[in-house]
Amino acid sequence: MRISPITANFQRYSTSKQKLRQMPANTVNNEKLPQAANYYPVNFKGVPMTVNELAKQIPLEDRLASIFQNFKLGDLILVGKNLSESAKMMYNTTGAVKNAIKRGFFIADDKLDGNIGFIKNMLGDTEVINLNDNEISLISENKTYSMKPKESFYVINGDVLNINGNLLKIKEKSKTDLSMFRKSFCRAFDFQKEVEKQIEKINKKTLSALIQKKHKTATPVTFAQVGGMSKLKDALKKDIIYPLRYPDAYENVDLNRGFILYGQPGTGKTHIVRALANEAEANFIGLNGLDLESKWVGESEANWRQLFEEAKANQPTIIFLDEFDAVARSRDSKDEYGNKVVNQILTLMTDIDNEGDNVFVIGATNNYKALDSAITRSGRFGKHYEVPAPDLDALREIFDIHASKKSLDSNIDKEKMLKKLLQHKATGADVKHIINEAHTNGFVRAGIFEKMDNKTYTPQDNKEFKITQEDFDKAIADFLKDKNSGTRKPIGYI
Secondary structure, eight states, X not given: OOOOOOXXXXXEEEOOHHHHHHOOOOEETTEEOOTTOEEEEEOTTSSOOOHHHHHHTSOHHHHHHHHHTTOOTTEEEEEESOXXXXXXXXXXXXGGOOSOOOEEEEEEOTTOOSOEEEEEOTTSOEEEEEXXXXXXXXXXXXXXXXXXXXXXXXXXXXXXEEETTEEEEXXXXXXXXXXXXXXXHEEEEEOHHHHHHHHHHHHHHHHHHHHHTXXXXXXXXXXXXXXXXXXXXXHHIIXXXXXXXXXXXXXXXXXXXXXXXXXXXXXXXXXXHHHHHHHTTOEEEEEEHHHHHHHTTTTOHHHHHHHHHHHHHTOSEEEEEESGGGTSBOOOSSOHHHHHHHHHHHHHHHHHHHHTOSEEEEXXXXXXXXXXXXXXXXXXXXXXXXXXXXXXXXXXXXXXXXXXXXXXXXXXXXXXXXXXXXHTTOOHHHHHHHHHHHHHHHHHHTTHHHHHHHTOOOHHHHHTOOBOHHHHHHHHHHHHHHHHHTOOOOOOOO
């Protein structure tokens, strides 16, 4: 005799206390079950109903209420058919969230025609966010409110959301304890560690703005006091000053944080970097390569890390490394300390680039070819600017800047002097030196130093004093004599 397979479904009751605690429902087909028992269906087609299938039978409002019971500031709940779609819709609506998201929860519901999000705001209220492209409505205390896309309203117990025809009641507590079943109907994501690191970094940047007021910036000098270099000043504005002043405009731009200025001595590399720090209202850390070589190289890479940590703590910061070739020269197998220093600098530069710190490192050198290729490649010190010897227009600007507070005789032939200096390839530092020497020569000629010796000098002597062409001619002659003899060392701005 052939026996047909059993296909009927039937019900079973359990009085087990443990099962009573675990099972979610207490009604079936609107019929109330015995008080001492919980119901769950058993499929006798051979495969019992899975936990996930059971979880789908729990009303969405109860599943959501179960998550609300442990809802905290920094939590986000997404509800929809598909996690990827819900997350994408939330990504486009992040402006509605005013705090960092530390934990995420996703409840899948095949019947819900749309996507919604819930957050806990700073006041402790629960807010619902419309993640759909169309309006939804909120029914609260017999009043209906329309919610536009990306709009958020706070909700309370008893409110009802109408999501494209699907009604969802907001409940503070589920009908039964679903804590044992949460994993079956809710996916959880913990971002707390990563978020807290980012929060710490943001807080440090915020506090550094307060600390910065206590720090002295570079010697008071601005771009207006830097003669010539119009192209370089324009480039540094775009590279550093504007990103600091208008960060929103550079939100999607990968900034360059390492720069190299190169050129002959005295062209004003240090001068323009000090002016840059003031223009950018940034903390300034200036170090000389030779000092670094003696003070830092023989000790440990920890000193370099400390230097960069100080810069990060007081950002925005500009680190200026003069005579950069002394510490960033090409590596070889024999120079163990030099190799370690270059490697450490490269690592630190990579770190500030990855972390997005407002720390900019500018190396200046008179010997560009001596720099290690890993230093000069794009990504570490990615932008290189030549600081050339000034042309006639630049010499004129430099002369006017440094002579602006001096009393000059009206008979001085400035253009003739500048053309002579241009012929001999004078730098900005040379012009400053010549003006100061002419001033000294004038004091000697006018007998002011002699009056000082005799204690007969009065302020009126200085008011009547003027630098003459004779004073400049002597200063230029002495400058050219020293320059041609090869004994004179280049003079820097500072």
